[in-house]
Amino acid sequence: MAQDDIRMIGQLAMIELHESEQDELAQGIKQMLQYMQHMSDVDLSDVEPTTHALADGLVLRSDTVHYDEDVREALLKEAPERNGSFITIGKVLT
Amino acid sequence: MSELFPAVWKQITSSPRHLKCYEQAVAALDTDTCAFLELRTDLGVSLAEPAVKEYGSLSGIPFAVKDNIAVKGFQFSCGSQILAGLRSPYTATAVERLLHAGAVPIGKTNLDEFGMGSSNQNSACKPTVNPWDLSRVPGGSSGGSAAAVSAGYVPFALGSDTGGSVRQPAAFCGIFGFKPTYGTVSRYGLAAYASSLETIGFMTAQAEQLIPIFEAASGADGRDQTSLDCSDTTDLTEGIQTVAVLAGDLGLDAPVLRGYSKAIEAFRSLGWNIVEVKLPSLDYAVPSYYTIASAEASANLARYTGVRYGSRSREEHDHQHMVRRTRDEGFGKEVKLRILLGTYVLREGFQDQYYVQAQKIRTLIRNEFSKLFTKAGVLLLPTFPIQAFPIGDGGLTSMQQKLADRFTLPANLAGLPAVSFPTGIESGLPVGMQLMGPAMSDRSLIRLTAHVSRCFPEVALPRRFSPGEVTHG
Numbered sequence: 001m002a003q004d005d006i007r008m009i010g011q012l013a014m015i016e017l018h019e020s021e022q023d024e025l026a027q028g029i030k031q032m033l034q035y036m037q038h039m040s041d042v043d044l045s046d047v048e049p050t051t052h053a054l055a056d057g058l059v060l061r062s063d064t065v066h067y068d069e070d071v072r073e074a075l076l077k078e079a080p081e082r083n084g085s086f087i088t089i090g091k092v093l094t
Numbered sequence: 095m096s097e098l099f100p101a102v103w104k105q106i107t108s109s110p111r112h113l114k115c116y117e118q119a120v121a122a123l124d125t126d127t128c129a130f131l132e133l134r135t136d137l138g139v140s141l142a143e144p145a146v147k148e149y150g151s152l153s154g155i156p157f158a159v160k161d162n163i164a165v166k167g168f169q170f171s172c173g174s175q176i177l178a179g180l181r182s183p184y185t186a187t188a189v190e191r192l193l194h195a196g197a198v199p200i201g202k203t204n205l206d207e208f209g210m211g212s213s214n215q216n217s218a219c220k221p222t223v224n225p226w227d228l229s230r231v232p233g234g235s236s237g238g239s240a241a242a243v244s245a246g247y248v249p250f251a252l253g254s255d256t257g258g259s260v261r262q263p264a265a266f267c268g269i270f271g272f273k274p275t276y277g278t279v280s281r282y283g284l285a286a287y288a289s290s291l292e293t294i295g296f297m298t299a300q301a302e303q304l305i306p307i308f309e310a311a312s313g314a315d316g317r318d319q320t321s322l323d324c325s326d327t328t329d330l331t332e333g334i335q336t337v338a339v340l341a342g343d344l345g346l347d348a349p350v351l352r353g354y355s356k357a358i359e360a361f362r363s364l365g366w367n368i369v370e371v372k373l374p375s376l377d378y379a380v381p382s383y384y385t386i387a388s389a390e391a392s393a394n395l396a397r398y399t400g401v402r403y404g405s406r407s408r409e410e411h412d413h414q415h416m417v418r419r420t421r422d423e424g425f426g427k428e429v430k431l432r433i434l435l436g437t438y439v440l441r442e443g444f445q446d447q448y449y450v451q452a453q454k455i456r457t458l459i460r461n462e463f464s465k466l467f468t469k470a471g472v473l474l475l476p477t478f479p480i481q482a483f484p485i486g487d488g489g490l491t492s493m494q495q496k497l498a499d500r501f502t503l504p505a506n507l508a509g510l511p512a513v514s515f516p517t518g519i520e521s522g523l524p525v526g527m528q529l530m531g532p533a534m535s536d537r538s539l540i541r542l543t544a545h546v547s548r549c550f551p552e553v554a555l556p557r558r559f560s561p562g563e564v565t566h567g
Contacts, residue, residue, distance in 0.1 A: 009438050014421055015425070016422045018422060025434060028431045032493075033438070036439075038378060039455060042378060047454040049456070050460060053510075054509045054533055078180055078402065080400060087402060089416070091413060
C-alpha cells in the first residue's frame with residue numbers, strides 16, 4: 001500500500017494521520033488485506049450474503065414522540081464548547 | 095435465586111458504613127490489578143431502586159460494568175482518549191433491568207479501546223493485569239470485568255462480546271463467560287463497534303449464577319430494533335445426547351489440549367455420544383469476521399468527531415480540520431487500523447471483493463451450524479488456543495491475536511449462544527473450554543454448562559477480596 005493510498009483512506013475516514021504513523025498503519029492494513037484475500041478461494045457465486053445473523057423481517061414501532069427535557073441539559077453539558085443551548089464549532093466555510 | 099450469591103453482599107450494599115469499607119478495600123487491592131477505571135459505590139447505590147433492592151431476584155448484589163456500556167452518572171470512556179471526561183447521561187437497558195432486579199452497579203471496568211483487542215493492552219487508560227499472574231494479560235476486550243470477578247471484587251460483571259471478548263478473558267481468568275444469542279439482550283446503551291456481531295455478555299464465578307442474571311437482563315426492548323425475547327424452551331439434555339467436536343488437529347498449546355481432552359472425557363463420563371464434525375467454512379471465519387467488523391467499525395466510529403461530547407483537538411484551523419485532528423489524537427493505533435481497513439473495504443469498487451464476499455461466507459457458516467445442530471445438541475471447542483500470555487513483547491502480536499480468535503468468533507458470525515467454562519488449572523494457569531448451542535438455547539446451555547462443570551474440580555480463584563472481611567472487620 002502506497003503512502004498516497006493511506007493518506008486517501010485517512011481523508012475518507014476523517015483522520016489526519018501523523019507522518020510517523022503512516023508506515024506502520026499502511027503495513028498493518030496490507031497484512032490484513034493479504035489475509036482477507038483468502039476469501040476469494042471459495043466459490044460463492046450461488047450464495048446469498050448474510051446481513052443479520054437472525055434476520056426476521058423489519059421491526060417497526062409506533063410513530064410516537066417521547067420527550068425528555070432532563071436529557072437536554074445533560075447532553076449539552078457534555079459538549080466540549082457551548083454557548084447557551086448551542087454547541088459551538090469552528091468555521092465551516094473558510 | 096439470591097441464595098446463589100452469598101447473603102453478605104446484600105449486607106454490604108445496604109449499609110453505608112460497610113459500603114465505604116468495601117470500596118476502600120477494593121480500591122486498595124486494585125492498585126496493581128487495575129480492573130476498574132472508576133469505582134463509585136455511592137453513585138451505584140443512588141441509582142438502585144429501594145423497593146426492589148429489598149425483594150428483587152438479585153437484591154443487593156453488586157456488579158461491575160465494562161466501560162463501553164452506559165450507566166448514568168458514571169464515566170463512559172470506552173477505554174479511549176476520544177471520550178475522556180464523558181459522563182453518561184443515560185443508562186443501558188441491560189443495566190436498567192439489572193437495577194430493576196435489585197442489583198447495584200459499583201464501577202466501570204477496563205477494556206481494549208472500543209472493544210478492539212484480546213489483551214487489554216489496547217486500553218488508552220491503563221493496562222489491567224491477570225489476577226492469577228500479574229505479569230500476564232487478563233484477556234480482552236472485557237479484561238477488566240474478568241479480572242474483577244476472578245479477584246473477588248464483585249460476584250458478577252457485564253462485558254460485551256463481538257468476537258469472543260467475554261469468553262476469552264473468562265478463560266484466561268478461570269471464570270464463566272456467557273455470550274447470549276444475538277439480540278436476546280438489548281444493545282441499547284452499548285457503544286456500537288460491530289453492530290451485527292456484538293452482544294452484551296455476563297461473567298461469573300459459578301455457572302448457575304448466570305441464570306438469574308440472564309433472566310433479569312434479557313428480553314425485547316423498544317429501543318433496540320434487533321432485540322428479541324428468548325422464549326425458546328429447548329432442553330439440550332433431552333433425547334439423544336450428542337456433543338460435536340471438531341475433527342483434526344486444532345493447533346492447541348499442550349495445557350489447553352489437556353483441558354480439551356478432559357472436557358471430552360467429562361461428556362463421555364456423563365454418557366454423551368461424541369461425534370467428530372468438519373466445518374470447512376471455519377477456515378474462512380477469521381478473514382470474514384475482520385472484514386465485517388472493520389467495515390461496521392468504520393461506520394459506527396464515524397460519530398466521534400469532538401463536536402458533541404468527549405475530547406476536542408485544540409489544534410483547529412476550521413471545523414473539518416478540528417474533526418480530523420481530534421480523531422487522530424483521540425483514537426489509538428488499533429482503532430485507527432480497523433477504521434482505515436473498514437474504510438478501504440467499503441470503498442466504491444472494492445465492496446464485492448471484500449465485504450460482500452465476507453457476508454456470503456457468513457451465510458456458509460450459518461448453514462454449517464444449522465446442519466450440525468440437527469446431528470448434535472452442542473458443539474464443544476476450546477475458547478482460545480493458548481492460556482493467558484505475558485504482557486509486552488513476550489506475548490502475541492496484534493496479528494497473532496486476531497488469528498487466535500478462530501474458536502470464538504464463529505458464534506458471533508452465526509449469532510449463536512456460547513459459554514466459556516473453566517476445566518481446571520494446567521501449568522499453573524486456568525484453561526477454558528467453550529460450549530456453543532443452537533440459537534435461543536441460552537437457558538439450557540447454561541444449565542448444561544453447570545452440569546458438565548461438576549465433573550471438574552472447583553477452580554480456587556485468586557480471590558484478593560472476600561466480602562466477609564468488611565462485615566466482620
